[in-house]
Amino acid sequence: MIRKYVFGEPIDTGAVVADQPAEKDPIPYFEVLAEEEQIRLRLRMDPDEVVFGLGESVRGINKRGHRYRSWNSDVFNHTEERDSLYASHNLLVFFRPDRLFGIYVDDPGAITWDLGYTQMDLAEILLENGAASVWLIEEPGLREIAAAFRSLTGRSYLAPRWAFGYIQSRWGYASEAEVRKVAEEHRKRHIPLDGICMDIDYMQDYRNFTWNREAFPDLPRTVREMKQDHIHLIPIIDAGIPVREDDETYVSGKEKDVFCKKADGSDFVAAVWPGRCVFPDFLRKETRAWFGERYRELLEAGMEGFWNDMNEPALFYSDESLQEAFEKVRALQGENLGLEGTGQLKDAVNAMANNPEDYRRFYHRFNGRTVRHDRVHNLFGASMTRATAEGLRAYAPDRRFLLFSRSSFIGAHRDGGIWQGDNFSWWSHLRLALQMLPNLNLCGFLYCGCDLGGFGCNTTEDLLERFLQLGVFMPLMRNHSALHTREQEIYRFSIWPMMRDTVSVRYALLPYLYSEYMKAALGNGMLFRPLAFDYPEDRRAVGTEDQVMWGEGCMIAPVLTQNAAGRYVYLPEDMLMIRFRSASDYDLIPLEKGDHYVELPLGAFPLFVKKNHAVLLSRGGEHTDEVDEEHFILLGQVTEDTEYALYRDDGVGVSPILAEHLTRIPIPPQENRSERFCPRPGRN
Ligand code: GLC
Numbered sequence: 001m002i003r004k005y006v007f008g009e010p011i012d013t014g015a016v017v018a019d020q021p022a023e024k025d026p027i028p029y030f031e032v033l034a035e036e037e038q039i040r041l042r043l044r045m046d047p048d049e050v051v052f053g054l055g056e057s058v059r060g061i062n063k064r065g066h067r068y069r070s071w072n073s074d075v076f077n078h079t080e081e082r083d084s085l086y087a088s089h090n091l092l093v094f095f096r097p098d099r100l101f102g103i104y105v106d107d108p109g110a111i112t113w114d115l116g117y118t119q120m121d122l123a124e125i126l127l128e129n130g131a132a133s134v135w136l137i138e139e140p141g142l143r144e145i146a147a148a149f150r151s152l153t154g155r156s157y158l159a160p161r162w163a164f165g166y167i168q169s170r171w172g173y174a175s176e177a178e179v180r181k182v183a184e185e186h187r188k189r190h191i192p193l194d195g196i197c198m199d200i201d202y203m204q205d206y207r208n209f210t211w212n213r214e215a216f217p218d219l220p221r222t223v224r225e226m227k228q229d230h231i232h233l234i235p236i237i238d239a240g241i242p243v244r245e246d247d248e249t250y251v252s253g254k255e256k257d258v259f260c261k262k263a264d265g266s267d268f269v270a271a272v273w274p275g276r277c278v279f280p281d282f283l284r285k286e287t288r289a290w291f292g293e294r295y296r297e298l299l300e301a302g303m304e305g306f307w308n309d310m311n312e313p314a315l316f317y318s319d320e321s322l323q324e325a326f327e328k329v330r331a332l333q334g335e336n337l338g339l340e341g342t343g344q345l346k347d348a349v350n351a352m353a354n355n356p357e358d359y360r361r362f363y364h365r366f367n368g369r370t371v372r373h374d375r376v377h378n379l380f381g382a383s384m385t386r387a388t389a390e391g392l393r394a395y396a397p398d399r400r401f402l403l404f405s406r407s408s409f410i411g412a413h414r415d416g417g418i419w420q421g422d423n424f425s426w427w428s429h430l431r432l433a434l435q436m437l438p439n440l441n442l443c444g445f446l447y448c449g450c451d452l453g454g455f456g457c458n459t460t461e462d463l464l465e466r467f468l469q470l471g472v473f474m475p476l477m478r479n480h481s482a483l484h485t486r487e488q489e490i491y492r493f494s495i496w497p498m499m500r501d502t503v504s505v506r507y508a509l510l511p512y513l514y515s516e517y518m519k520a521a522l523g524n525g526m527l528f529r530p531l532a533f534d535y536p537e538d539r540r541a542v543g544t545e546d547q548v549m550w551g552e553g554c555m556i557a558p559v560l561t562q563n564a565a566g567r568y569v570y571l572p573e574d575m576l577m578i579r580f581r582s583a584s585d586y587d588l589i590p591l592e593k594g595d596h597y598v599e600l601p602l603g604a605f606p607l608f609v610k611k612n613h614a615v616l617l618s619r620g621g622e623h624t625d626e627v628d629e630e631h632f633i634l635l636g637q638v639t640e641d642t643e644y645a646l647y648r649d650d651g652v653g654v655s656p657i658l659a660e661h662l663t664r665i666p667i668p669p670q671e672n673r674s675e676r677f678c679p680r681p682g683r684n
Helices: 141-154 178-190 220-228 246-257 285-294 294-299 319-332 339-350 372-393 427-442 461-471 495-522
Strands: 002-007 031-035 038-044 048-054 068-071 090-096 101-108 113-115 120-129 133-135 167-168 195-200 234-240 269-274 277-278 305-309 363-366 369-372 403-404 417-419 477-481 547-550 554-556 566-571 576-580 586-591 594-599 605-610 613-616 631-635 642-647 660-668 673-677
Touching: 048 120, 048 427, 068 277, 090 120, 141 427, 141 613, 167 495, 178 195, 178 220, 178 495, 220 234, 246 285, 269 319, 269 586, 285 294, 294 372, 305 372, 319 339, 339 417, 363 372, 369 372, 372 403, 427 461, 427 547, 461 477, 461 495, 495 576, 495 613, 566 605
Parallel strands: 167 195, 167 477, 195 234, 234 305, 305 403, 403 417
Antiparallel strands: 002 133, 031 038, 038 120, 048 090, 068 113, 090 101, 101 133, 113 120, 269 277, 363 369, 547 554, 554 605, 566 594, 576 586, 576 605, 613 631, 631 673, 642 660
């Protein structure tokens, strides 16, 4: 059951697709405190209450015990105490044996979630805008809550099948020769590859919708030739448009008057990569239509995937904050700077970027009203994604494109995927990546992944290998790293054959992963789930923070620490462990419910399969087009007649109907492993 409660005058964010009239009674469970311009919802929590949700956020799967803030932020170097990341996913699920409900707070402004930080048994949700539509979701189980939330907010994005392949990315590929080299190095070593991301370096002067014509003399040809080799080029697009009279996007945007304005009616200007930029008012339909149309040249060049970035929006400095910084620095000039003075100097410069004051300096035209940016801040990135998605739909209504964004809000899960932002090459960020996955799925973001290997600082061979082992299970499997860090392509490392073998497992699992993904997307399910979603009565499972369910019948438990040759795993029921070393080299070890120490030397990683479920393993391939979808090995401990519903389609159709694409594969009782031929329906 879903009920709606209205506080103040809420802004229609477009996140909800199944609106309903608001309740007249007060919201149950919560005490509501109206304070000046803000509203506080207060809930008492039991000692054993668990809280899921908040999608992209730091810390554990259970969000309890800390404070978070929905305020989309460009937070390079995000550590445990950061209260905001790049996205705002305002859904919480409170779970204890005698009480279960979800609460979705639909408001695009700042919201603080104090989940036992100030006081351990108290949850407080502070609506800083003083208004919101609040949805209460009550269902008998956790999975039903997730499904109900999806029916409220709409079907998750469907990525094309090729987007489930391995993607290589790096900030710094600046020419056709460099991109081709990446492709060649993979192909010659038989490291599977389906895509290469082009970061800002392909652009001319970091300007959207341009490319450096010297470095990429014939981009359409390059795109075509790479596609013949089954590799997609995936360019980045940023939110800011440089203020330059020689920039076509700027000039046409000025003509159409699409940029965000300051109170005096002039364009708001702030710097990003190309220097001073203006920002499209993506909240307006007309702006989205204009922006979506700008992708046309890249689409005509043959591009089929894009990543949108810096769309919190990230602001290096505004004209105003730069001026303030200079003034503060000048005021300190000549002083004898001690503890305080040095701090002030640093603060003066640091305060320029993503300054809260700047987010109050510009306005949107939204639903016929002028709205100050900070009131709708968290909608900006999602609206950019929407602009792109609408543009792609207008260009080719019958085709799926790859699209993923850094910033997001609920609703954007219908239009694209996301990546987890600028992580670091830290073991703690490997763990964080795992922990975010189930909460992202709960919030509808099924197509997601992290920068494998870590984006910032220098990775190590073993860290990258362990990241890849987790990446095998992530829909977006992308190795990405920052400029000036250690080069991180698989072929740079002495253990590249091991890493190649790890990626090969992904390709062997591809038909199964794709099937599980599509079933989750079309059936309002989750690919990754906290263990509690499958074992709500098992307190050990409910408290597990380093293992997650994957697909209908599996669990993953990656190695997350350096120099480990294995790890402890908790099995909530009997399972078959598949210990992979490559697509063709694995052990099958039945394990009983309980605790196990599992040997997992570097290069080995496990997948646990529930009893009476089987995982399909294909022969794999070097790209997704090469993966055989008819011949499989079934791996599973099956003691009674069962079946697997395998989803297959053309990989690009936009509105597949679930039932039409399922092949039911009967699985009689078997000894862990059997060969099977499952022809596609309609074939002889
Ligand atoms: C941002 C993105 C990162 C990208 C960089 C340069 O930091 O998060 O992925 O490589 O910008 O475009």
